[in-house]
Amino acid sequence: MVGWSIGISALVLQDIILQLSGGRVKMAQILAPSAQWQMRIAKNCTDANSLTTKTWSSLVMKQSKKGAVKSSGRFKVCALQSENSTINRLEQLLNLDVTPYTDKIIAEYIWIGGSGIDVRSKSRTISKPVEHPSELPKWNYDGSSTGQAPGEDSEVILYPQAIFKDPFRGGNNILVICDAYTPAGEPIPTNKRHRAAQIFSDQKVVAEVPWYGIEQEYTLLQTNVKWPLGWPVGGYPGPQGPYYCGAGADKSFGRDISDAHYKACLYAGINISGTNGEVMPGQWEFQVGPSVGIEAGDHIWCARYLLERITEQAGVVLSLDPKPIEGDWNGAGCHTNYSTKSMREEGGFEVIKKAILNLSLRHREHISAYGEGNERRLTGKHETASINTFSWGVANRGCSIRVGRDTEKEGKGYLEDRRPASNMDPYVVTALLAETTLLWEPTLEAEALAAQKLSLKAMASGAGKSAAFVLLVLNVFLYFIVIAIAAWAVNHGIEKSLETASVLSIPARIFPIYFPFGNMATGYVVIMSLFAGVVGFTTSVTGINNMIQSDAPNLHAAAASSLVTWLLTLLAMGPFTPTTILNHQLHYSKKPRINVKCTADSNSEAIGGTKNWEKWVPRNLFAAEKVFRMISGATSSPIAQYISSPTTFLHSVDPRIKLAWVLALVILPARSDIAVRLGIVIYLALLSVWVQPAEVWMDQLGRVSLLCGFLFILLGLSTDSAPSLLFSRNPPSSMTGLPSLPASFEGYRYVLLKFGPLQLTRKGLSAASTAACLTFTIFQSASLCLTTTTPEQLAFAFQWFILPLAHIGVPVAEVILTLLLSLRFINLVFDEVRNVALGIVSRRIKWEQLTTMETIDVFFTYIRRIFKNIYNHAEQISQAMIVRGFRGDCNSHKIFLSAGPSMVMANIISFSCLVGLIGATTLSKYHV
Incomplete structure (x- = not known):
């Protein structure tokens, strides 16, 4: 009824307007939307040809000129002009199709x-x-x-x-x-x-x-x-x-x-x-x-x-302003979805992650080309990422690059760059995406750093995911058992302590010195088991959490962390077993202890006490400043680092011959007499002086010689210095009437030197010379080999020797890759030890104001920082390998190694000397 009433009112108003217009306008209709529907106005009526209309339903116009069309959110005003009106002729000309009249x-x-x-x-x-x-x-x-x-x-x-x-x-x-x-x-x-x-x-x-x-x-x-x-003008709509x-x-x-x-x-x-x-x-x-x-x-x-x-x-x-309205309102962007042929094919998700890595490295270049005023939109709010931070995620609209859920599930698809503003130039954005992902190649270091920040992980296979999940769940269960056993033992000890001591003495009885487990070793086992169990439990739970979130666990990392934590547990156990721990007889003193509490009422020392007792605690007991200065002052070149210049004779020797020399020098000292051992030591010392720079051999040769000398003296004087506890049960020859054993005619003596209770015997000399020579040859031969051979050449030589073992199932490729990474990692360890110490020294800590516990805390912080930095470097290396295509299969990931350049004459001389040394050592066993 309301709709019909409005329609009738409109018709009455139509007649009034028609009378007032004097026939210039055929008809004017002012219709509400509902009335239009009720009256069924045909779209193709005869009057529609001359219809000039601007019916933008949401347009609100305050004022218009005479004859113009008015419109509002509630009503539409449609003016039907006569055939001979100017407006109608203009509309006809605008819509005129000239195709039938001209080819132009x-x-x-x-x-x-x-x-x-x-x-x-x-x-x-x-x-x-x-x-x-x-x-x-x-x-x-x-x-x-x-x-x-x-x-x-x-x-x-x-x-x-x-x-x-x-x-x-x-x-x-x-x-x-x-x-x-x-x-x-x-x-x-x-x-x-x-x-x-x-x-x-x-x-x-x-x-x-x-x-x-x-x-x-x-x-x-x-x-x-x-x-x-x-x-509303000057106002705001609903949120x-x-x-x-x-x-x-x-x-x-x-x-x-x-x-x-x-x-x-x-x-x-x-x-x-x-x-x-x-x-x-x-x-x-x-x-x-x-x-x-x-x-x-x-x-x-x-x-x-x-x-x-x-x-x-x-x-x-x-x-096209990126932020047309300031405040809690969304901006306007121009999100760009992008894919290549490789991304759309099988295995394309890895290509997408490689593209994301490149985009992260050129984040600033892209932001500068993604539109003016974009900093007002990219604030980290309203479905945007911060303009200063690059991020990516799956189905995450609050990051820089979004990857669809289907893309991750199917392993192929596209990525969405959500950074471009609405006023961006599409030519610039599309070309820059193609250039960064297809034409631009980053450096290995940049890739590693970006991979660490983005946490790009390789997708493991279905079997690998299942194995990782089973492994981590099993670890959680086993570590829970270890923690429960250790916690029970500690708790049992506390209960026994409560029976015989006050509460204040419990920590001192259990942890520092007095273990309530019968002896100190068993208490050590329990505490270390508890520690290793907590570490392993935390590692395993973290691994499961990462796998659930990313759906791409690193199987090797999970297995390595599990093995390391279990190794800690086994080392802590040592010769003990859980049975010996739980069944160990606990001994407690039944004698009650009397604890006396006392305090000082005055600072005067005359009455035998002081309130400021902490001043009596010794400070700077370990001379920490000297230790850190010695570490920071050490050379930044690590021991056994490859020295490319000056080029020496050993640089031109084939690495396989060098490796054979190292093996021979490790084995020969134990199978030769003292003269050959001494000759090997002198030979290596002279060769070090000739080959290595002065600052290298003076520092290293001195330290190794000092270590070997100390080892020689310690073993030589202590091997036979303890009195024998065995006595002959046979009566002396004077009582039996038998002749005694004849003395040596060559002046043979078993005891060579005697220093009071200490004595140097032939047995001690042999043991001391063997140990000292072996220590010297191991350190010095390895140093000579590493300083004159690159890690790649050493890996090639070792691979050449053990390659036949691959036929019996030995993972040769994995062993070689591990060796190569270990040789390259040595430099990083030395650098971190020195750099962290240098950072502590540069802070100019006033050590004299620190207590002993505070000094020890600084040392522990130093060690934690070293390991943290080393782990970060290891993560960077692993991520760089992943980016380069390594997926955990060393056999499919080919590493091309070579022996490098070498001189034929140098190889012949070196090999001949090696054969001569082996022959001299063999003949020395038959020397009388």
Whole structure:
């Protein structure tokens, strides 16, 4: 009834207007939306041909000129003009199709203005329809009026590059996307398409067929007040939430513009794929793609031009500002979905992660090219990442790069770069993505650092995931048992302590000295088992958590952590077993202890006490400053580091011969007499002086000699110095009447030297010389080999020797890779020990003001920092290997090693000397 009442009222009002108009207007209709539906106005009625209408439902116009159309959110005003009116004739001319009357067409040349975001256009007549941009002539415009050329030389040439159908003129008329050049043929600075075309024509890029799907967001503003469409002037609508993809007059503002633009793009041939309302009211989005290469930029710029023209006709303003409204409102972006042929094929997820790694390394370059004012949008809020931080995630809209859930599940797909602003240049963004991911190659160090930050992990196989999960769950169960046993033992000890001592004495009885387990060794086992169990339990739970979150656990890391923690537990157990721990007889003193508490009432020492007792605690007991200064003052070159210059005789010897020398020098001292041992020591010492630089051999040779000398004296004097506890049960020869054993005729003596209770015997001399010589040869031969041979050459030599073992199942490739990484890791350990100590010294700690416990705490902090830095370096190396394609299979990951250059004469001499040394050692056993 209400609808019909409104309709009848409208008809009455129609008659009144018709009488007042004097016949100039045939009919005027003011209809509410519901009345229009009730009265069934036909779209193809006879009066529809002369209908001139601007019915943008969300447009609010305060004031209009005489004869103009008025519209509001509640009513539509449709003026039906007479056949001979000026407005009607203009409308007819605008919609006139000239195709039946002429072969000529209108081409609208479109280019990008001086700001880099504004679109300019002008029209010209073409003699006939065209199908390709090459059929169109070049044109020019005044560059000084667009800020692209100086006034004295303002001519800029337009080169047609892409054509689209013209939805405004219809027929064969076209829109032409152009780029701009100087008369000399050089691209002007604002011509970004030229550089993009060069990148997309590269053969690497062409072979990868890059696809782009661009999500262009935009905001519609009211003409007079520059306030978003549908917003109360000077006020704010309701909070964000119901507007995204919403429907209804109070949720959707500007849908008619969005729909008109959608249809215009389809008519023009633009590869538009969808549209939707955005989170902020008055904000919309359309998607273009997938488009290949340079087409993505052409289609976006043409779609922007159509949107500008449609909003021009609708009487609203189009804004591509990244943050049109400050405050708690979403900005406007231009998210760019990107994929290559390799990403879309099997195993493409690894290619995507490699691309993300490259994007992280060039984050600043991309941000600088992703649009003006983007820092106002990329704040870390409203579904954005911080502009200063690169991040990526699966199905995470708050990061820089988003990967779809289906992409991770299927192992192939695409990535979404969420950083570009709505005012970005699509030519710049698409070309930069292709350049960074396909043409740019980072350094290994940069890859390792970025991989550590991003935590890019290799996808394990299905079997590997299952094995890792089972391994970690089993570890949790076993470690829980270890913790329970150790905790029970400690708790049992505490209970026994409570029976015989006060509460204050429990910590002292259990942990520092008095273990309530019968002896100190068993208490040590329990405490170490508890510690190892807690560490292993935490490691395993963390591994399971990481696997659940990332769905890509590192099986080798999980296994290594499990083995290390179990090794700690076994070492802590030592010769003991859980049975010996639990069944050990506990002994407690039944004698009660009397604890006396006392305090001092005065600081005077005359009465035998002081309140400031802490001043009596000794300070700087360990001379910590001297220790750290000695460490920080040590050479940064680690022991046995490869020295490339000066080049010596040993540098030109084949590494296989060097390795054979090292093996021989380790074995021979134990199977030769003392003369040969001494000769080997002298030979190695002289060779070190000849080969190594003075600062190297003086420092190392002195320390090794001191160690070996101390070892020789200790073993020589202590081997036979203890009195024998065994006595002969036979009676002496004087009682039996038998002749005694004859004395040696050559002056043989078993005891060589005697120093009071200490004595040097032939047995002690043999043991001491063997141990000292073996220690010297191990250290010095290894040092000579490592200082004259690169890690790669050593790995090659070792691989050459053990390669036959691969036939019996020995993992030769894995052993060689481990050896190579270990040799390269030595330098990092020395550097970290020295650098951390140098950092402590540079802080100028006042050691004399620290107590003993505080000094010890500094030492523990020093050790923790060393291990933390070493673990960080190890993680960087592992991530760099993963980025380079290593997936845990050493056999499939080929490492090409070589012996390096060597001299034939040097090899012959070295090998001959080795054979001579072996022969001399063998003959020395038969020397009488």
